[in-house]
Amino acid sequence: MTLLECKGLTKKYCGYPALSNVDLQIGSGHIIGLLGPNGSGKTTLIKLIAGLLAPTEGTVSVVGCPIGVKSKGMVSYLPDYSYLNGSMKVKDIIRLFEDFYEDFDTARAYDMLAKLDINPGKKLKTFSKGAKEKVQLILVMSRRAKLYVLDEPIAGVDPAARDYILQTILSNYEEDASILISTHLVSDIEKILDEVIFIRNGSILTHASVxxxxxxxxxxxDTIFREVFKC
Amino acid sequence: MPWDFTSDRPIFLQIIEKIQLEIVSGRYRPGDKLPSVRELAQEASVNPNTMQKALSELERTGLVYSHRTSGRFITEDAAMVSGLRAELAEKVVAQFLLDLQKLGFQKESALTLITNFIKGDEK
Known part of the structure; x- marks a missing residue:
């Protein structure tokens, strides 16, 4: 089954192309790495899938639905910045998510919080950068979505927690769901991937099995990445 | 504890070797039930599809067999396990001889080296 389909997808910012004519198909049950150097278009592609940006040309569809209310109900998106209100307690944010997303699994969220030793009674702003990232990832992975798009999910956390987060990702997606992960930390993540997409200057270079x-x-x-994108 | 993998070869091949080793060394005994693909993938920190591919390959060679609904089991064929043990030992010996050759020892002197080493070890 095709989960995600992009056809002739182009996005220009003030006339400058960030993505040009991208054709992409993602099936269900995969974990796909979206790898490319800075400014290659990773975040732009992810934002188009999440419906935060409108394409200049071309189309994106999720399980056959164009980007909109219906697609957003199936896509769980982790942005590369924090948008949560720091003065809210974690448990209140969970309640907000519960209200907002039909597919949110509260028990799963609390389970992950406990495993990562995060106190849900504390306000978000009292946490370290890494702990905030963990909270956001937990919220995103607690949805039973069809497609997870994660923009730099492990950048700010230490290597030990990184392993746990990768485990969290592995153990918390439905078998027919897919995960698209953008990252620079290729070596940390490559064993949990089964496909990779190399992207450069807004075009897809390679889309192949790991x-x-x-x-x-x-x-x-990791080595192939360093060779392909050698500066 | 995630499993260790070297970077130069496909991961599914390394998973196969790891499970073969666990069968030969007796961590998995004949007739033992293997954990599910998902559990094994989590234990190893690898993609479930990669784990699936490795298990299918082990199944193809007969070392592992699956029961329609109850899961995957280690073969009860003792001859197959000892055959695998011999095969893996041969690989170790071949690699050992190759390494010695790089150090300038020919096959005959390799044998002397081993004999002397074992004698020294026994003292």
């Missing part, structure tokens, strides 16, 4: 690329190149995705 083990296929490793077999072909005899190298890790």
């Amino acid at each position: 083990d296929g690329l490793r077999q072909q190149g005899g190298r890790s995705i």
Whole structure:
């Protein structure tokens, strides 16, 4: 089943293209890495999928629905910045999410908070940068969505917590859902991926299976990334 | 504890080798039930599709078999397990000889080296 389809997707900012003519199909049951250097268009693509930006040309659809209320009900989006109100307590934010999203699983959220040792009675602004990121990721992964789009989910957390977060991602998505993860931390994440998309200057260079690329190149995705995007 | 993988080869091949080793070393005994794909993927911190691919391959070789609804089990064929043990040992020996060759030892002197080492070890 095709979960996500982009056709001729183009986004220009003030006439400058950030994405040009992207064709992309993502099936269900995959974890896909969206990898590219700074300014390659990763966040733009993710925002178009989440419905925060409107395309200049082309279309995006999720399970056949154009981007809109219906698609947003199926897409769980983790932005690369914090949009939550810092003076709210974590448990109040959870209540807000519960109200807002039909597919939000409160028990799952509390379970993950407990495992990551986060006190739901505390206000968000009292947490460290890493802990705030964990809270946001927990909220996003607690939805039973069809497609998760995660923009830099592990950038601010220490390596030990990173392992736990990857486990959290692995254990908290439905079998027929897919996850699209953008990141620079390729080596940390490559073993949980089964597909990668290399993106450069707003165009897709490669969309292939991770083990296929490793077999072909005899190298890790991290090394291939460093070679392809060598400065 | 996530499993360790080297970066130069496909992950599913390394999963296969790891499970083969656990069967040969007796951590998984003949007839044991394997955890589900999802549980194993979580234990190893790998993508479930990659784990699935590795298990299908193990199934194809007969080392693992699946029961329609109750899951995957380790083969009860003892001959197959000892065959695998011999096969893995051969690989270790071949690699060992190759490493010694790089150090300038030929096959005959390799044998002397081993004999002497074992004698020294026993003292």
